[in-house]
Amino acid sequence: MVMNAATASQTSLILDELIVCPQCDAAYKLKQPGHGERAICQRCHKVLIAPRQNAGLRIIAIALAVVFLIMGAALFPFLTIDAAGNKNAVSILDAALAFSGGPMILLSLATAALIVFIPLTRVLLTLYVLVPVVLDRPPARHAIKAFRISEAMRPWSMAEIFAIGCAVALVKVADLAHVGFGPAFWMFGILVALIIAQDSFMCKWSVWNSLEHPKKS
Amino acid sequence: MVCMELAGTPQEIVSARDLGVVACTRCTKAWPLGTQTCARCGHVLVSRDRLSLQRVWAYWLMGLVCYIPANVFPMLETKTLYQIDESTIIGGAVELAQHGNLGIAAIILLASVVIPLGKFWAVAFLAISVKQKDAASKHQRQFLYEIVEYIGRWSMIDIFVVAILSALVQLKTLASINPGPASIFFALSVIFTMLSAQAFDSRMIWDVQAKDGGPERNE
Ligand SMILES: [Zn+2]
Numbered sequence: 001m002v003m004n005a006a007t008a009s010q011t012s013l014i015l016d017e018l019i020v021c022p023q024c025d026a027a028y029k030l031k032q033p034g035h036g037e038r039a040i041c042q043r044c045h046k047v048l049i050a051p052r053q054n055a056g057l058r059i060i061a062i063a064l065a066v067v068f069l070i071m072g073a074a075l076f077p078f079l080t081i082d083a084a085g086n087k088n089a090v091s092i093l094d095a096a097l098a099f100s101g102g103p104m105i106l107l108s109l110a111t112a113a114l115i116v117f118i119p120l121t122r123v124l125l126t127l128y129v130l131v132p133v134v135l136d137r138p139p140a141r142h143a144i145k146a147f148r149i150s151e152a153m154r155p156w157s158m159a160e161i162f163a164i165g166c167a168v169a170l171v172k173v174a175d176l177a178h179v180g181f182g183p184a185f186w187m188f189g190i191l192v193a194l195i196i197a198q199d200s201f202m203c204k205w206s207v208w209n210s211l212e213h214p215k216k217s
Numbered sequence: 218m219v220c221m222e223l224a225g226t227p228q229e230i231v232s233a234r235d236l237g238v239v240a241c242t243r244c245t246k247a248w249p250l251g252t253q254t255c256a257r258c259g260h261v262l263v264s265r266d267r268l269s270l271q272r273v274w275a276y277w278l279m280g281l282v283c284y285i286p287a288n289v290f291p292m293l294e295t296k297t298l299y300q301i302d303e304s305t306i307i308g309g310a311v312e313l314a315q316h317g318n319l320g321i322a323a324i325i326l327l328a329s330v331v332i333p334l335g336k337f338w339a340v341a342f343l344a345i346s347v348k349q350k351d352a353a354s355k356h357q358r359q360f361l362y363e364i365v366e367y368i369g370r371w372s373m374i375d376i377f378v379v380a381i382l383s384a385l386v387q388l389k390t391l392a393s394i395n396p397g398p399a400s401i402f403f404a405l406s407v408i409f410t411m412l413s414a415q416a417f418d419s420r421m422i423w424d425v426q427a428k429d430g431g432p433e434r435n436e
C-alpha cells in the first residue's frame with residue numbers, strides 16, 4: 001500500500017522512500033504491497049506496483065515458450081488458400097513482406113518488425129534482464145539499458161492486433177476461396193495469449209528496484 | 218486489488234514538483250529538483266516537459282496530413298478474371314456491408330475511421346485543454362488520455378488485413394489482391410498519431426487544477 005505524501009512534505013524527505021506516479025506526478029510514501037496486492041495511484045488510478053508470487057520464474061518460462069513459438073509461427077505455413085485448383089500457402093513473414101515496390105518496401109519492413117521482430121526482441125531482452133535477477137545473481141551487463149529498450153518497444157509490439165487482422169481477412173476471402181489453417185496459425189494463437197499473460201505478470205517497478213538493489217549472492 | 222490508504226482527502230495529494238522533487242517518468246524514482254538524468258535508468262529528468270506540446274502538435278499535424286491521402290487513394294487492388302477493382306478504406310467497408318458482413322464492416326470502420334478521427338480530436342482537445350483551467354474535469358481528461366494511449370495502436374488492423382490478403386490471394390490469373398498506395402499513408406498516419414500521443418506529458422493534466430491561478434513554475 002502507498003501512503004499519501006502530504007504529511008511527509010514538511011518532515012525530512014528521504015527520496016528513496018518516495019514513489020511518484022509517472023502519469024500524474026502525485027508523490028507517495030513508499031510502502032511495498034505484498035504479493036497479489038497492487039499499489040494504485042489515488043489520483044489517476046495508474047497501477048504503480050503489482051508484485052506477483054514467483055512472477056520472475058513465470059515470466060521466464062513464458063518467455064522461453066514465446067521465443068520458440070515466434071520462430072515457428074513466423075516460418076511455418078500460416079494460412080493456405082485453395083480456389084479452383086489454384087493453391088497458395090503463406091507464412092507470417094510472407095504476409096508482412098507483401099508490400100513490394102518502391103516505398104512500399106518500408107511498409108513491409110515496418111510490418112515485419114511490428115508483428116515478429118519487436119515481440120521477439122522484447123522477449124529476448126526480458127530473458128536477458130530477468131534470468132540473473134531470478135537466480136539471485138548480480139544483474140547482467142547493460143541490463144538497465146536492455147530493460148529500457150524493452151519497455152520503449154512495448155506499444156510497438158502488435159502481435160495481438162495482427163491476430164484480429166487475421167480474423168477480418170479470413171471473412172473477406174471466405175466467399176472467394178477456401179482457406180485452410182497451417183500449423184503456424186495455431187502457434188500464433190497461443191503466442192498472443194502468452195504475450196498478454198506475460199505483460200500482466202510484469203511489474204516494472206519491481207524490476208527496476210531489483211536492478212538497482214541486486215541481492216548479494 | 219488493494220485500495221489506497223487515504224492519509225487525507227484526495228485534494229491533499231501532493232505533486233512531486235511541489236515537494237521539490239523531480240520524478241523519473243520511466244522508472245518512477247524520485248530525485249531532487251534540478252537533477253538532470255536519472256541515475257537508476259538514465260532517463261532525462263524533466264519536471265514538466267515544456268516542449269511536449271510542440272512535439273504533440275507536430276506529430277498530430279503529420280498524422281492528419283497522411284490521413285487524407287490514406288482515404289482518397291485505393292487501399293486494395295483486386296484483380297479477378299474479368300475486372301480490376303480498386304477500393305478505398307470506406308469503399309471496402311461498404312462493400313463488405315453490402316455482402317452482409319456487417320460485423321466485419323463495423324470493425325474496419327471502427328479501426329480505420331472512427332478511432333483515427335476520434336484520436337485526432339482527443340489529442341487536440343487534451344493539448345488545448347491543459348492551457349485552459351475549466352475545459353473539463355481532470356478525471357475526464359485522464360480517462361480520454363488513457364483511451365487514446367490504449368486504443369491508438371488498434372488502427373493498424375487494416376494494414377495487417379491488407380498484408381494478409383495481398384500475400385494470400387495470389388491465385389495467378391484467377392484472382393490476386395495487391396496493396397494500394399493508401400496503405401503506406403495510413404500506416405504513417407497511425408505511427409504519427411501514436412508518437413503524438415506518446416509525446417503528450419500527461420502530468421500537465423493535473424497541474425491546471427492543482428495550481429489554480431498560481432504562477433507557473435518552469436523547470
Ligand atoms: Zn497518478
Ligand SMILES: [Zn+2]
Binds near residue numbers: 241242245259260
Ligand atoms: Zn529512472
